Amino acid sequence: MLLTVEKLSKKYKEHVAVKELTLNIEHNQCVALLGPNGSGKTTTLNMLSGLLTPTSGKIVFQGGTTINRQDIGFLPQYPAFFSWMTAIEYLQFAGKLSNLSKRELQNKSNEMLSFVGLEEAKNKRIGGFSGGMKQRLGLAQAMLHDPKLLILDEPVSALDPTGRRDVLNIMMELKKKMAILFSTHVLHDAEQVCDHIIMLKEGTVKWAGSLDSLRKRKIEETFILSTEEKLEDWIKSKEYVKEYLLTSPTSAEIKLHEASRNRLLEDCITNHMTINRFEVKNHTLEDAYMEVVNQ
Ligand SMILES: Nc1ncnc2c1ncn2[C@@H]1O[C@H](COP(=O)(O)OP(=O)(O)OP(=O)(O)O)[C@@H](O)[C@H]1O
Numbered sequence: 001m002l003l004t005v006e007k008l009s010k011k012y013k014e015h016v017a018v019k020e021l022t023l024n025i026e027h028n029q030c031v032a033l034l035g036p037n038g039s040g041k042t043t044t045l046n047m048l049s050g051l052l053t054p055t056s057g058k059i060v061f062q063g064g065t066t067i068n069r070q071d072i073g074f075l076p077q078y079p080a081f082f083s084w085m086t087a088i089e090y091l092q093f094a095g096k097l098s099n100l101s102k103r104e105l106q107n108k109s110n111e112m113l114s115f116v117g118l119e120e121a122k123n124k125r126i127g128g129f130s131g132g133m134k135q136r137l138g139l140a141q142a143m144l145h146d147p148k149l150l151i152l153d154e155p156v157s158a159l160d161p162t163g164r165r166d167v168l169n170i171m172m173e174l175k176k177k178m179a180i181l182f183s184t185h186v187l188h189d190a191e192q193v194c195d196h197i198i199m200l201k202e203g204t205v206k207w208a209g210s211l212d213s214l215r216k217r218k219i220e221e222t223f224i225l226s227t228e229e230k231l232e233d234w235i236k237s238k239e240y241v242k243e244y245l246l247t248s249p250t251s252a253e254i255k256l257h258e259a260s261r262n263r264l265l266e267d268c269i270t271n272h273m274t275i276n277r278f279e280v281k282n283h284t285l286e287d288a289y290m291e292v293v294n295q
Contacts, residue, residue: 001063002027002149002179003048008057010043017043019203020057025149030175032190033183035200036293041183042077044200045153048181049074062148070099073147073178077154079138083127087118087137090126091144098145105144112140116170132163139170143178150174152182156189168192187289199292207292217288223264226251226277238267253281 003025010018018040025031033041046052048059049072061068081090091109100108113122116136126134135155142150155171156164171193174180184190190197191211199206207214225231230249235241240260245253256264268275 001025002029002061003181004058004060005048006058006060008044008047008059009055010040010047010052011055017203018047018054021200021203021205023198023205023208025179025181027148028175028177028179029196030171030180030194031182031196031198032194033181033200034185034187034190034197034289035183036185039200040203041185041200042153043203045074045151045181045183048072049151070145071148073142073145073150075135075138075142075150075152075155077157077183079134079141081126081134081137083125085126086123087113087126087129087140088122090137091141094141095144100145108144109140112143113137115143115173116140117166130163132159132166135159135163135167136170139167139174143174147178149179149181152180154183154185157184157186164189187286191285199289201293206295211285214288214292215285217292219283219288219291220255222281222283223254223256223261224251224277224279224281225254225264225268225275227268228274228276234271234273238264240264251277 001024005021005023008018008021009016021044033044035041043052047054050069061071085093088109091112092105095105095109113119116139118133118136118140121129121133126137129137139155142152156167159167168189171180171182175193195210197211197214198208227250231252232246232249235244235252235254240257240263241254242257243255247253254264265278
């Protein structure tokens, strides 16, 4: 195991931002930390990257109790750049914190800039860079010392679709070489690059596992009913209807109490309703995600 986190908590005064969080990351695994705003993602990543001291709990990195900064690459949510520096100057400046020799740093900086597609912009000032270029430069900086774990805080959230695609593509390449833990509040972004997700809500893990197991999670059957008649009053009067959502005055998504599927259909027929549609709704990954989040 590359990283094991046990019962990690962080309190800001009386406010518990992260509560007894437990997670594991294997070598070369790509994991998305998924959660709405304020769920504790940044606080967690800052603790794992050594920027923030936990209130309690344990972080075990490669079997040791101290985090070796050399083994971790970190891209914060809002990286600070000096706009007057050029891309290559920035990498050389940031790389001084690593143990690379001057020559190694020179070679590595050039290699990383070409890896993130900034070769041609390497002598340009960062002040003129787009958001996507800045994020790619931030990635180059985080990878400069060949870390074993790359921690990225919302790496694509602030980017336009092209910038998003570029960064996700770079992450696809990087995950062949190292483990990645990145935060996002967008399920679709998680789906693009990783196989594992950890869902956070109000500072606790709501669910953790592979995307495939989330997809296969058995979730309550929902029926789609569409008729010529207005539905609301009719649905309300049926005691076997557990929940419903009107998608139009004549269409609804309905959850039923057990074994009442036939009753719903029978009732429609007995009432001489004109059925346009009656089917089981196909659940998407998003539905499974929402069900877990709302539990
Ligand atoms: N320095 C701080 N002092 C006090 N409270 C804080 C501090 N930093 C974060 N919090 C609170 O802790 C909770 C978790 O915040 P955190 O930034 O970790 O969440 P997040 O999931 O990263 O959110 P976002 O997606 O908005 O970045 C929030 O309720 C936030 O208001």
